[in-house]
Amino acid sequence: MTSTNPWSLTISEAHNLLINKKLSSVELTQSVLKRIEDTEEKLNAFVTITSEYAMESAKHADKIIAQGKSSLLTGIPFQAKDNICTSGIRTTCSSRMLEDFIPSYDATAITNLKNLGAVLVGKGNLDEFAMGSSTENSAFYPTKNPYDIKRVPGGSSGGPAAAVSAQQCLFSIGSDTGGSVRQPASFCGVVGLKPTYGRISRYGLVAFASSLDQIGPLTRNVRDSALVLQAIAGHDKMDSTSNSEPVPDYSSNINGDIKGLRIGVPKEYFVDGMDAEVKDTVMSAIGTLEDLGASVAETSLPHTSHALAVYYIIAPAEASSNLSRYDGVKFGYSHAESTNVWEALEKTRQHGFGPEVKRRILLGTYALSAGYYDAYYLKAQKVRSLIRQDFDKAFKDFDLLITPSTPTIAFLIGEKMSDPVQMYLNDIFTIPANIAGIPAISVPSGLIKGMPIGIQFMGPYHSEEILLKTSNAYEKSTHHSLLAPLI
Ligand code: GLN
Numbered sequence: 001m002t003s004t005n006p007w008s009l010t011i012s013e014a015h016n017l018l019i020n021k022k023l024s025s026v027e028l029t030q031s032v033l034k035r036i037e038d039t040e041e042k043l044n045a046f047v048t049i050t051s052e053y054a055m056e057s058a059k060h061a062d063k064i065i066a067q068g069k070s071s072l073l074t075g076i077p078f079q080a081k082d083n084i085c086t087s088g089i090r091t092t093c094s095s096r097m098l099e100d101f102i103p104s105y106d107a108t109a110i111t112n113l114k115n116l117g118a119v120l121v122g123k124g125n126l127d128e129f130a131m132g133s134s135t136e137n138s139a140f141y142p143t144k145n146p147y148d149i150k151r152v153p154g155g156s157s158g159g160p161a162a163a164v165s166a167q168q169c170l171f172s173i174g175s176d177t178g179g180s181v182r183q184p185a186s187f188c189g190v191v192g193l194k195p196t197y198g199r200i201s202r203y204g205l206v207a208f209a210s211s212l213d214q215i216g217p218l219t220r221n222v223r224d225s226a227l228v229l230q231a232i233a234g235h236d237k238m239d240s241t242s243n244s245e246p247v248p249d250y251s252s253n254i255n256g257d258i259k260g261l262r263i264g265v266p267k268e269y270f271v272d273g274m275d276a277e278v279k280d281t282v283m284s285a286i287g288t289l290e291d292l293g294a295s296v297a298e299t300s301l302p303h304t305s306h307a308l309a310v311y312y313i314i315a316p317a318e319a320s321s322n323l324s325r326y327d328g329v330k331f332g333y334s335h336a337e338s339t340n341v342w343e344a345l346e347k348t349r350q351h352g353f354g355p356e357v358k359r360r361i362l363l364g365t366y367a368l369s370a371g372y373y374d375a376y377y378l379k380a381q382k383v384r385s386l387i388r389q390d391f392d393k394a395f396k397d398f399d400l401l402i403t404p405s406t407p408t409i410a411f412l413i414g415e416k417m418s419d420p421v422q423m424y425l426n427d428i429f430t431i432p433a434n435i436a437g438i439p440a441i442s443v444p445s446g447l448i449k450g451m452p453i454g455i456q457f458m459g460p461y462h463s464e465e466i467l468l469k470t471s472n473a474y475e476k477s478t479h480h481s482l483l484a485p486l487i
């Protein structure tokens with residue numbers, strides 16, 4: 001057994017102890033479960049804690065390690081957002097609609113992690129069906145920010161971000177449709193990566209907006225992000241949109257220098273209403289990157305101001321179609337006291353969905369209706385192409401772009417719940433990467449008034465290696481990722 005608390009280890013640290021027999025997966029998992037027990041009452045980062053299942057998996061992992069067959073994730077405790085299907089384990093999407101839904105199969109990302117011997121300790125809380133930026137839309141309870149429990153952890157992967165930040169697991173996997181991995185990562189002081197669209201299979205990720213959804217890792221540092229990405233990236237015949245590009249060895253190239261790297265600063269990402277201190281953080285990060293040998297210059301993504309509007313047409317439109325399957329017959333909740341099938345359908349959806357999900361379904365159905373389709377959905381798709389072209393042009397001159405991850409630090413619980421537009425504005429810097437399908441990462445860049453904040457790097461399709469290398473160089477010279485909340 002080591003002298004440090006096993007729950008506080010990074011994946012790489014834990015792996016070294018595991019293979020050198022200084023720590024067993026059973027000990028590590030017990031320590032993580034105890035940490036969850038000690039902190040969960042304050043945080044509510046989990047929907048389900050799978051203690052027994054985790055201990056069984058840990059015993060199995062120890063056997064694999066004893067046989068000398070371990071991989072980097074063997075025996076490592078992790079959490080998965082509760083919209084990622086886990087066979088035999090409840091997958092609720094933090095919705096009444098799926099409160100008792102137990103999938104009969106694993107998402108491909110989960111299968112990959114299980115095959116490597118990673119240990120699932122539970123499922124992370126989220127905004128219902130991943131719609132939100134604060135986890136306040138969970139049908140069960142809001143998750144709290146480990147740095148200040150009066151504040152939100154961000155969303156929709158608020159449970160995963162809070163759990164990794166509070167060291168209730170060594171990593172988590174979330175989903176990012178418009179920023180749901182990166183925004184909570186920024187608010188909770190952890191690393192959040194949204195890979196290129198199609199890099200990770202979406203099979204078994206409960207669909208929100210299929211042309212935007214992507215699974216991504218939340219980790220304590222950049223190296224761990226590379227390790228998790230490595231484990232879950234790759235083509236999957238179960239997801240026709242998954243990409244067949246070969247998966248590079250993300251962690252082996254992570255330590256290179258960034259001399260000569262060309263970094264662009266899109267001027268449209270410095271908007272009215274953002275905290276002056278957030279801007280200062282980005283400026284100081286730019287200074288660090290220049291010291292590391294990168295060249296930094298201003299660039300422009302002229303259609304950025306339309307990204308939010310485009311997202312709030314396309315995402316609800318796809319959601320209204322995806323969520324039509326919840327009819328009380330095929331999945332989950334079914335309203336019992338109805339006299340006919342239409343009433344059953346209506347009541348099931350009335351009681352099964354919360355207010356934000358209903359708002360999105362209404363918005364989406366409207367945008368897709370005959371007579372409005374051309375004016376909204378088609379127009380939004382055209383502007384989506386323009387936003388993509390902005391990025392294509394910028395990446396002719398720059399290897400990657402730097403922006404703030406979020407306009408502000410984590411806000412207070414309840415502060416934005418009565419004003420959906422204020423809530424939506426949170427995603428203003430993260431949404432464009434989903435619209436274009438490009439990879440983006442949020443990396444901790446220090447504290448403002450005691451609360452964490454992240455910077456975002458965006459790169460061209462399949463530039464994860466360079467994003468990770470740059471983030472790692474930045475992390476190594478600033479050490480912001482080493483901060484941890486006192487919880
Ligand atoms: N906050 C955004 C929304 O509510 C993004 C959500 C996400 O990425 N899943 O739609």
